[in-house]
Amino acid sequence: MAYRPETQAIRLQTARTQEKEHATPLFLTSSFVYDSAEDMAAAFSDDTLDVNIYSRFSNPTVDEFINKVAALEGAEDGIATGTGMAAIFSTFMTFLSKGDHIVSASAVFGSTHTILTKYLPKWGIDFSYFDMTRPETIEALIKPNTRMLYLETPSNPGLDIIDLEYVSAICKKHNVLFVVDNCFATPAVQQPIKFGADLVLHSATKFMDGQGRVLGGVVVGRKELINPLYLFVRNTGPSMSAFNAWVLTKSLETLFVRMDRHAESAMKVAQGLQGHAKVNSVKYPMLENHPQHAIAKKQMRNGGAIVSFEIKGGVDAGRKFLNALQMISMTNNLGDSRTIASHPASTTHSKLTETERSSVGITAGLIRVSVGLEHVDDILEDLRQALDKS
Ligand SMILES: *Cc1c(COP(=O)(O)O)cnc(C)c1O
Numbered sequence: 001m002a003y004r005p006e007t008q009a010i011r012l013q014t015a016r017t018q019e020k021e022h023a024t025p026l027f028l029t030s031s032f033v034y035d036s037a038e039d040m041a042a043a044f045s046d047d048t049l050d051v052n053i054y055s056r057f058s059n060p061t062v063d064e065f066i067n068k069v070a071a072l073e074g075a076e077d078g079i080a081t082g083t084g085m086a087a088i089f090s091t092f093m094t095f096l097s098k099g100d101h102i103v104s105a106s107a108v109f110g111s112t113h114t115i116l117t118k119y120l121p122k123w124g125i126d127f128s129y130f131d132m133t134r135p136e137t138i139e140a141l142i143k144p145n146t147r148m149l150y151l152e153t154p155s156n157p158g159l160d161i162i163d164l165e166y167v168s169a170i171c172k173k174h175n176v177l178f179v180v181d182n183c184f185a186t187p188a189v190q191q192p193i194k195f196g197a198d199l200v201l202h203s204a205t206k207f208m209d210g211q212g213r214v215l216g217g218v219v220v221g222r223k224e225l226i227n228p229l230y231l232f233v234r235n236t237g238p239s240m241s242a243f244n245a246w247v248l249t250k251s252l253e254t255l256f257v258r259m260d261r262h263a264e265s266a267m268k269v270a271q272g273l274q275g276h277a278k279v280n281s282v283k284y285p286m287l288e289n290h291p292q293h294a295i296a297k298k299q300m301r302n303g304g305a306i307v308s309f310e311i312k313g314g315v316d317a318g319r320k321f322l323n324a325l326q327m328i329s330m331t332n333n334l335g336d337s338r339t340i341a342s343h344p345a346s347t348t349h350s351k352l353t354e355t356e357r358s359s360v361g362i363t364a365g366l367i368r369v370s371v372g373l374e375h376v377d378d379i380l381e382d383l384r385q386a387l388d389k390s
């Protein structure tokens with residue numbers, strides 16, 4: 001299709017039915033019927049056949065969502081899952097076997113860290129962590145049994161950024177699968193496949209939904225990689241519900257305009273917090289003082305929606321700040337039209353030891369703000385009045 005990504009996010013749609021609906025229909029059905037016994041037999045003869053059988057592995061609404069994400073990421077194909085964690089776990093289970101080794105950024109989502117450190121070793125899969133701010137240390141971690149390199153950029157919640165092209169060159173040289181969690185940026189901001197990633201995955205729960213309603217996950221990449229992933233999802237069942245896929249595919253229609261506004265407001269929030277008496281430092285990819293600002297400019301269209309800052313006074317001040325917020329929501333989600341503030345040290349990353357936390361840039365006073373779509377002055381005023389009280 002020749003349309004630009006902004007248009008594909010809106011116009012890519014399941015074939016119109018005889019009802020002539022305008023908005024995309026929701027196929028809320030667990031199974032599908034056949035015209036004949038012969039058709040039914042044919043449907044089961046080949047696991048990779050493109051025919052609707054059963055919604056654990058084939059559903060037109062879910063397929064529409066997958067096709068859109070694949071188009072936006074510049075990928076050939078994809079699979080969808082019930083949550084972002086199911087997308088990550090399915091990817092690990094499909095491509096890693098007993099005796100294999102995975103190299104991962106240490107600054108990954110909390111539950112991803114738990115899979116890498118608590119579950120994979122149980123099945124004889126070993127891991128090594130690298131520091132996002134020291135990419136020059138990655139190559140030395142690769143061993144003969146290394147199968148996968150995994151990272152998030154920007155990272156959560158530290159907002160560290162890594163050069164995707166640089167990492168992909170190392171992966172190609174050593175024949176290692178390069179997997180990127182692109183949840184924070186979304187394809188409206190960054191397309192890792194363009195920079196050499198093999199697989200790109202998402203928690204669709206965040207910006208893809210964008211309004212904090214449903215859970216979902218998705219993985220996209222080359223067909224030859226998606227086929228084994230498809231068979232894993234088909235047979236083990238971490239599948240996406242058709243209802244959630246319908247919500248998500250409708251949400252993708254507004255992804256680009258939402259991300260533009262998120263980023264515009266996030267930049268204003270970042271600038272507005274700089275120099276505040278209660279703030280030690282502000283981090284945002286498009287601020288010139290961000291340590292990897294040059295890389296951000298190279299691979300991201302804008303800085304995304306997440307701003308982090310370090311409040312003076314550590315854990316205590318962080319708690320006071322959250323309690324003083326009037327409009328901004330106190331929740332650990334992100335990627336919502338509503339602005340959200342969280343305190344990673346006491347919530348999402350509380351299971352890490354203090355040393356582990358500091359190694360991924362999470363200090364006691366770190367506040368993460370997912371900048372929403374409210375008027376930016378209302379967001380800034382709430383942040384400022386809460387800072388004054390903390
Ligand atoms: C939320 C999140 C996940 C997990 O996704 P769920 O949909 O909550 O399972 C994974 N990676 C990142 C970066 C996230 O923010």
